[in-house]
Each structure stands twice: as C-alpha cells, then as structure tokens.
Amino acid sequence: TSSAIGARFDNIIHVCVGYKEGEPSRQCFGLMPDGSWENKFNLENPLKSGGASVSFGEWEESAKTWLIVGGDPDGTSTEVWGVQGGNPPAEISNDQMKLPLIINQPCMTKIS
Numbered sequence: 001t002s003s004a005i006g007a008r009f010d011n012i013i014h015v016c017v018g019y020k021e022g023e024p025s026r027q028c029f030g031l032m033p034d035g036s037w038e039n040k041f042n043l044e045n046p047l048k049s050g051g052a053s054v055s056f057g058e059w060e061e062s063a064k065t066w067l068i069v070g071g072d073p074d075g076t077s078t079e080v081w082g083v084q085g086g087n088p089p090a091e092i093s094n095d096q097m098k099l100p101l102i103i104n105q106p107c108m109t110k111i112s
Contacts, residue, residue, distance in 0.1 A: 002018050002020070002047075003018040003047040003048060003049070003050050003051035004017055004047065004051065005018070005047060005051045005052060005053040005068060005070075006053075007055035009055045009064060009081075009083075009089070010064050010083045010089065012030040012031065012032075013030065013031040014029065014031075014040060014066075015028070015029050015037075016028040016043060016047060016053075016068070018046075018047050019046045019047050019048035019051075025046030025047065025048065026042040026043040026045070026046050027039050027042055027043075028040055028041050028042065028043060040088060040089055041088065041089045041090075041091075043068065043071060044071065044079055044091060045071030045077065046071060047068075047070045047071055048070075048071075049070050049071065050070045050103075050104065050105045050106055051068065051069070051070035051071070051106075052068075052069050052070055052103075052108045053066060053067060053068045053069070054066070054067050054108040055067075056110050063083060063084060063085075064082060065080060065081070065082045065092070066080070066082070066089070067079075067080050067097075067108070068081065069099065069106050069108070070103075070106055074102070075099070075101075075103050075104060076098045076099040076100075076103070077098065078097050078098065080092050080097060
C-alpha cells in the first residue's frame with residue numbers, strides 16, 4: 001500500500017492501511033492487548049493522495065481527536081475522527097475543516 005498512516009489514538013495504536021489499487025483501502029485497525037488487529041473504523045475516503053495525520057486532545061465535544069489528510073486528490077480535504085466517553089471512534093468533521101492551500105506529500109506532527 002501507499003500513504004498509510006498511524007497514531008496512538010484513544011490509548012490504542014491505530015493504523016489506516018493506505019491505498020492499494022483494486023483492494024479495500026479505507027480500513028483503520030487498532031492493535032488489541034492480545035496482539036491481534038481489529039478493524040475499528042473506516043475512513044470516508046481512501047488515502048490515495050499522500051496520507052498524513054496527527055492525533056491530539058480535545059476538539060469540539062471529543063476528548064480525543066485524530067486529524068487525517070490525503071483522502072482526496074484536491075489536496076485540501078480533511079477527515080476528523082473523535083472519541084467521546086467509551087464510544088468507538090466516530091467521524092466528527094468531514095471537509096468542514098478544509099486546508100487553506102493544496103497540500104502535496106503531507107507530513108504532520110503535534111507540537112505540545
């Protein structure tokens with residue numbers, strides 16, 4: 001695959017698989033305590049345009065948030081996933097937070 005992303009999100013190591021022609025490309029897996037991988041959620045768009053992400057704290061109503069870019073060739077689209085309470089991850093923003101300029105081969109990090 002290409003453009004895979006990963007983060008420690010909701011105290012679980014997550015990996016979203018990236019893009020591979022002709023195969024499912026939206027799955028995000030969490031590493032469980034027993035060493036198995038569990039499909040936790042599916043992205044709205046596959047990461048075929050250079051995926052990058054950053055996991056950070058509170059945003060809107062979510063205690064834990066993961067910002068993801070690279071799911072659309074327009075270069076400005078984002079997906080924001082969040083966790084509230086003990087609920088599974090849910091998309092809290094899809095394209096409501098467009099980037100100001102086209103991003104090419106993105107890289108992101110959290111700065112405390």
